[in-house]
Amino acid sequence: MSSYYPDDSVALHTDLYQINMAEAYWRDGVHEKKAVFELFFRKLPFGNGYAIFAGLERVIDYLKHFQFSESDLVYLKEQVKYPADFLEYLKTIRFTGSLYSMVEGELVFANEPIMRIEAPLVQAQLIETALLNIVNYQTLIATKASRIKQVVKTDTVMEFGTRRAQEMDAAIWGTRAAFIGGLEATSNVRAGKLFGIPVAGTHAHSLVQAYKSDYEAFHAYAKAHKDCVFLVDTYNTLKVGVPTAIQVAKELGDQINFVGIRLDSGDIAFLSKEARKMLDEAGFTEAKIVVSNDLDEYTILNLKAQGAKVDMWGIGTKLITAYDQPALGAVYKIVSIENEAGEMEDTIKISSTTEKVTTPGQKKLYRIIDRENGKAEGDYITMFDEEPEKEKRLKMFHPVHTFVSKFVTNFEAKNLHEEVIQNGEVVYTIPALADMRDYATENLHLLWDEYKRSLNPEEYPVDLSQKCWDNKMRNIQEVQDMVDQFQQSALREEGKA
Ligand SMILES: Nc1ncnc2c1ncn2[C@@H]1O[C@H](COP(=O)(O)OP(=O)(O)OP(=O)(O)O)[C@@H](O)[C@H]1O
């Protein structure tokens, strides 16, 4: 780095246009107006039927410490040329609003608010970029991890991706997200220290190459470490690597805990089956076969179909970089703003693409769960003053194809928005990471298998209440009337009407 600031802050982790808008609001005196924003994505990643939400802990930390530092302000003054009076104001800004959010490990679907921010307009605006940055990446990786866990089922999966991640932050926070999504361990020792994720690992080819011999290398490793997984593919897996691992394990007997071997190249299905036979014949029936090498849920599924004998999977590049879909497209949209009379007023964004029309108003989000079978019937978005938990019979209908509808009775309506920050004060206790992971795993039982299959899953319903839908239509109509009036007056001015 050409320069280092001891007081570097995350408040500048934003797009310039946010600060430009903040200045416009402030100069116009509307910066303190209460605004409501929602964070949501429009399309599930990887063609999956669900996503796993992650990122809240970092969002809380970001909001708690939101403050422009001295060096931030000096930079904004000297390099970006903001005027002194505005900078004096920026200096005073802290996050004093409220955050309502899903909890980490929650199942999340397209077009439903993951988070709702109620804050003075200027604050809600300035935090947009960082919130999206955090939630998009962590939710993406947690979802990828969950897809992988769905195919490996009860086998152990380890995260090996740090060397291939998009820089150090991505490795750390991606590992955390992968753990929430269902992985068991990581090779990243710092992630282990920071988050309490179990750390695990074998050894690299360099160890064998350094000794120029599997035998010497395995012995050297065993001298230093009780638990041994020997990497057997440096020279020749079946002719040298596996027989040498067996020989060393026999020679050292109880002096070591021979956990097993790792395969990292070649035909994993064939090699794992052959290696399994060799280990079993040598009496090492409990020895595990660990595999790695550019694996993802598709290769794993295929390897399982080929009868590969694998006990543990090490997954790097394709998980930590979300290789097949490197970005989630969550957006952050304003849905309500205080008017001159101090009342909240809805606001809507119209688009020619139906899915891009926002759903206006301050809203709540519920998961409707059938009490008889314990399965989720769908998610249900209501206006703020509705209480679906008190309804006996609920009509759920598709928000676009409204004729697709059903009535549900005997249901639990679970409010998915936890109160996290209240007027700037954190009122939520962040659970242990392992609890978030268990929550994610348990949550999957809510879904029918049709929503969970990795290929072409059924679309899980995310419906609007009648009131919410009517309100949206009314807002669309109001905008249409406004556009018509605008056109009429333009024509009148041109003397054409
Ligand atoms: N039986 C199999 N069926 C499907 N895919 C496999 C099978 N065995 C390995 N693969 C996958 O095929 C890809 C290529 O494997 P390959 O061993 O050729 O990789 P490589 O890195 O080129 O090997 P090497 O390190 O020997 O050069 C990897 O993603 C690997 O996980």
Ligand SMILES: O=P(O)(O)OC[C@H]1O[C@H](OP(=O)(O)OP(=O)(O)O)[C@H](O)[C@@H]1O
């Ligand atoms: O394949 P991934 O899913 O990305 O998993 C991580 C990879 O990192 C290591 O390879 P690398 O060639 O970097 O080092 P090595 O010499 O130890 O094999 C390891 O052997 C895996 O193959």
Ligand SMILES: O=C(O)c1cccnc1
């Ligand atoms: O421990 C391992 O085997 C390991 C760790 C990181 C990357 N590849 C493998």
